[in-house]
Amino acid sequence: AIQRATHEVRVLRGQYAELRRTVRQELDVSSDMRQLHQAVMRMVGSVRAADAGARAAEEMALRERGRYEHAQGELQEIRGNIRVFCRVRKHISSDPLGLGGQGSASCSFPMDDAVSVRDGDSRRTFHFDRVYDPTVSQSQVYHDVRPLVASAMEGFNVCMFAYGQTGSGKTYTMEGPVQDPGIHFRAVKDMFDYAHTRRS
Secondary structure, three states: HHHHHHHHHHHHHHHHHHHHHHHHHHHHHHHHHHHHHHHHHHHHHHHHHHHHHHHHHHHHHHHHHHHHHHHHHHHHHHOOOOOOOOEEOOOOOOOOOOOOOHHHOEEEEEEOOOOEEEEEOEEEEEOOOEOOOOOHHHHHHHHHHHHHHHHHHHOOOOOOOOOOOOOOOHHHHOOOOOOOOOHHHHHHHHHHHHHHHHOO
16 A cells, blocks of 8 residues: 555656646746737837838828929929920031021021021021020930920820921921930930839
């Protein structure tokens, strides 16, 4: 009977020791779970703060965009809803207009909005919103109409066209050669760049 009791005591001690180890492990797991929960809550707080910051930035961007659109519209109205630019092309040897060597000599440019044309012994001066002499590059011309492209991308109705007789440089200004493109190609490139920027 003593041996059986001793054996039972030994078994009970073993079970007790195993139970203590199990409880200790459960306590360790519980501690890990508490730490994990605290870490998750900190992450949730950070995400909420970032989300609030993103919403504030988006609202600010929308406000700034509204201000920009309003300012752009006012600027176009101040400049005039209809504007006329005049570009005098360079003289070329195969001159379809029959100007010969007088092409550049017959014009002078007293101001950036005026061109003076020799008519026999007299001169006549014409005024426009902007005048480009033969030395002005394609990029300089596009620089003045680029705000209109931006207005079109913001939803405003915009129309640009070239008018003049055959050989006066309409196609060169609007399309241009591959190595020095005109308004059309530069405007399309800007539109795609603008759309890509807004998507990102």
